[in-house]
Amino acid sequence: MAEKTVGGAATYISLAASIFLEKMGLVSVVGDDFPESVMQKLRDRGVDLQGLEVLKGKESFFWAGRYHYDMNTRDTLETRLNVLLDLDPKLPAEYRKAPYVMLGNLDPVVQGKVLDQMNERPALVVMDTMNFWMDSAMPKLLEVIARVDILTINDAEARQLSGEHSLVKAANKILAMGPKYLVVKKGEHGALLFGAGRVFFAPALPLEEVVDPTGAGDTFAGGFIGFLARTQDHSFVNLKRAIIVGSALASFCCERFGIERLLEVSREDIDERIQQFVELVDFDIELVEE
Amino acid sequence: MAEKTVGGAATYISLAASIFLEKMGLVSVVGDDFPESVMQKLRDRGVDLQGLEVLKGKESFFWAGRYHYDMNTRDTLETRLNVLLDLDPKLPAEYRKAPYVMLGNLDPVVQGKVLDQMNERPALVVMDTMNFWMDSAMPKLLEVIARVDILTINDAEARQLSGEHSLVKAANKILAMGPKYLVVKKGEHGALLFGAGRVFFAPALPLEEVVDPTGAGDTFAGGFIGFLARTQDHSFVNLKRAIIVGSALASFCCERFGIERLLEVSREDIDERIQQFVELVDFDIELVEE
Numbered sequence: 080m081a082e083k084t085v086g087g088a089a090t091y092i093s094l095a096a097s098i099f100l101e102k103m104g105l106v107s108v109v110g111d112d113f114p115e116s117v118m119q120k121l122r123d124r125g126v127d128l129q130g131l132e133v134l135k136g137k138e139s140f141f142w143a144g145r146y147h148y149d150m151n152t153r154d155t156l157e158t159r160l161n162v163l164l165d166l167d168p169k170l171p172a173e174y175r176k177a178p179y180v181m182l183g184n185l186d187p188v189v190q191g192k193v194l195d196q197m198n199e200r201p202a203l204v205v206m207d208t209m210n211f212w213m214d215s216a217m218p219k220l221l222e223v224i225a226r227v228d229i230l231t232i233n234d235a236e237a238r239q240l241s242g243e244h245s246l247v248k249a250a251n252k253i254l255a256m257g258p259k260y261l262v263v264k265k266g267e268h269g270a271l272l273f274g275a276g277r278v279f280f281a282p283a284l285p286l287e288e289v290v291d292p293t294g295a296g297d298t299f300a301g302g303f304i305g306f307l308a309r310t311q312d313h314s315f316v317n318l319k320r321a322i323i324v325g326s327a328l329a330s331f332c333c334e335r336f337g338i339e340r341l342l343e344v345s346r347e348d349i350d351e352r353i354q355q356f357v358e359l360v361d362f363d364i365e366l367v368e369e
Numbered sequence: 370m371a372e373k374t375v376g377g378a379a380t381y382i383s384l385a386a387s388i389f390l391e392k393m394g395l396v397s398v399v400g401d402d403f404p405e406s407v408m409q410k411l412r413d414r415g416v417d418l419q420g421l422e423v424l425k426g427k428e429s430f431f432w433a434g435r436y437h438y439d440m441n442t443r444d445t446l447e448t449r450l451n452v453l454l455d456l457d458p459k460l461p462a463e464y465r466k467a468p469y470v471m472l473g474n475l476d477p478v479v480q481g482k483v484l485d486q487m488n489e490r491p492a493l494v495v496m497d498t499m500n501f502w503m504d505s506a507m508p509k510l511l512e513v514i515a516r517v518d519i520l521t522i523n524d525a526e527a528r529q530l531s532g533e534h535s536l537v538k539a540a541n542k543i544l545a546m547g548p549k550y551l552v553v554k555k556g557e558h559g560a561l562l563f564g565a566g567r568v569f570f571a572p573a574l575p576l577e578e579v580v581d582p583t584g585a586g587d588t589f590a591g592g593f594i595g596f597l598a599r600t601q602d603h604s605f606v607n608l609k610r611a612i613i614v615g616s617a618l619a620s621f622c623c624e625r626f627g628i629e630r631l632l633e634v635s636r637e638d639i640d641e642r643i644q645q646f647v648e649l650v651d652f653d654i655e656l657v658e659e
Contacts, residue, residue, distance in 0.1 A: 244579070245575075245576060245577055245578060245579060246557075246575050247575045247576060247577045248577060248578075265558065267536075268555065268558035268559070269558070269559075269570075269572070271575060277648075278575055278649060279649065279650075279651075279652070280559075280572040280575070280649045280650055281650075281652075282559070282570040282572065282650075285535075285536050285537045285561060285568055285570070286535060286537060287535055287537045287538060288535060288538075289534070289535060316652075316653075319651075319652040320652060320653075320654045323652055323654055324654075353654055357654070358567075359568060359569065359570045360569075360570055360571075360572075360650040361569075362569070362571075362606075362609040362610060362613055363606075363610075364610045364613055364614075364643055364647070
């Protein structure tokens with residue numbers, strides 16, 4: 080069991096995205112227990128915090144969980160939304176023209192309010208969500224899903240959202256809800272990308288040691304949109320690359336508790352890991368027909 | 370729930386392997402309830418049944434289970450070993466010089482007896498097993514594992530056999546038990562090949578419809594060894610191809626109950642499916658360093 084560590088979807092997403100971007104803004108809310116040192120680290124990496132509200136005398140969002148033996152599934156022991164209950168996002172003026180928007184996993188009401196404040200339709204909106212909102216706020220969730228380009232959820236959530244066993248059928252149903260692409264995150268089993276009538280499978284790197292998978296999904300999302308924002312290419316071919324980049328970053332995230340490893344990862348580290356992905360799935364085969 | 374269907378590891382393994390081989394022998398035992406029509410189909414595909422004992426007045430092995438919602442995990446409802454309790458394998462003379470031996474999932478005592486009867490060490494021995502034998506016959510199981518070249522088990526079994534969470538560590542421990550290679554089958558999440566200091570990941574094809582995954586592991590094993598026996602190349606590069614071929618065949622197996630789909634699959638079908646695997650994992654990426 081780890082001690083309490085700083086977290087939050089926005090922290091992981093922005094740290095990962097900042098590897099590819101000079102400048103980005105963050106919208107969220109924390110209590111005054113959130114460490115100034117982490118905020119400074121974000122600023123140092125070009126993350127604008129105008130959109131981060133710090134509520135005096137309140138506590139930050141807190142989550143505690145226990146990972147199962149395979150480090151892939153987990154039970155939530157405690158969730159304290161704390162300040163997140165007060166989150167009424169107000170986008171600073173310059174955020175409103177951002178071409179790339181990542182909606183972290185939060186109340187779809189909040190996600191919708193962010194989109195409402197954009198001056199015009201962003202070039203790309205990626206949305207993360209989870210089963211909690213499917214259970215508690217499905218109508219609103221569907222409304223927001225209809226407004227985004229890419230949805231990222233895990234395999235159980237894809238099945239829950241669509242009511243289909245088969246991930247192929249689930250993907251077809253979810254794509255009919257609005258998004259052009261669906262990313263199905265499967266933790267240690269990799270990720271699938273559906274859309275444009277195609278499917279791509281990215282493996283997860285088998286790791287010697289998984290210390291803490293918390294934040295891996297957010298790190299994936301941050302690397303994914305960061306790479307897309309940098310390359311400004313939304314083709315299926317480039318989305319595949321973005322998935323590999325996001326998966327590589329997520330693998331670093333699992334190697335230490337919290338944001339530690341992510342703070343020190345270099346471009347060279349990423350390149351090396353991407354090369355491991357290339358080798359991991361590489362095969363050549365003569366077709367067997369004679 | 371399916372009705373009762375003909376099954377047995379040997380049926381799936383030999384049907385799959387027969388796609389690549391002119392001639393092969395099968396050693397097993399069935400009751401006189403085993404349909405003659407299936408035996409004829411096996412013979413038609415070049416499967417020699419001299420080694421198949423038919424016990425009068427006895428019942429064939431019976432397994433019934435319920436697959437979970439994701440069609441990936443299952444509960445055993447009933448296992449009746451029946452005739453398998455009487456299996457004391459006696460290899461016909463010409464089987465004893467077979468260069469390729471696939472030990473299907475059975476009591477390791479039986480698997481060991483097969484190896485004992487070989488005239489010389491075969492060129493390649495592949496062994497399948499399961500958690501049941503780890504729970505009930507570990508010492509004997511370890512003895513046989515030490516005598517084989519390639520072990521195929523699922524991810525939970527790799528963790529059980531090694532006592533390690535991480536599949537990388539699990540693989541290292543299992544390879545130290547004797548086999549040169551380890552194949553970790555993960556059902557809808559694909560398969561991993563460990564050995565020679567390398568790792569390869571083969572995805573499973575996302576299927577529109579999974580009717581019945583029973584026999585998919587055995588079909589995989591049959592395709593895997595059938596391809597290796599045909600190509601007679603045991604390099605890591607060729608093992609990767611064998612995994613893709615085995616995975617392709619396993620995907621056909623899931624599309625219908627029992628052996629139906631497997632009986633009609635053509636070389637062209639396999640080629641087409643292998644092409645889908647190629648596309649599924651294909652990506653190109655410029656490294657991100659600048």
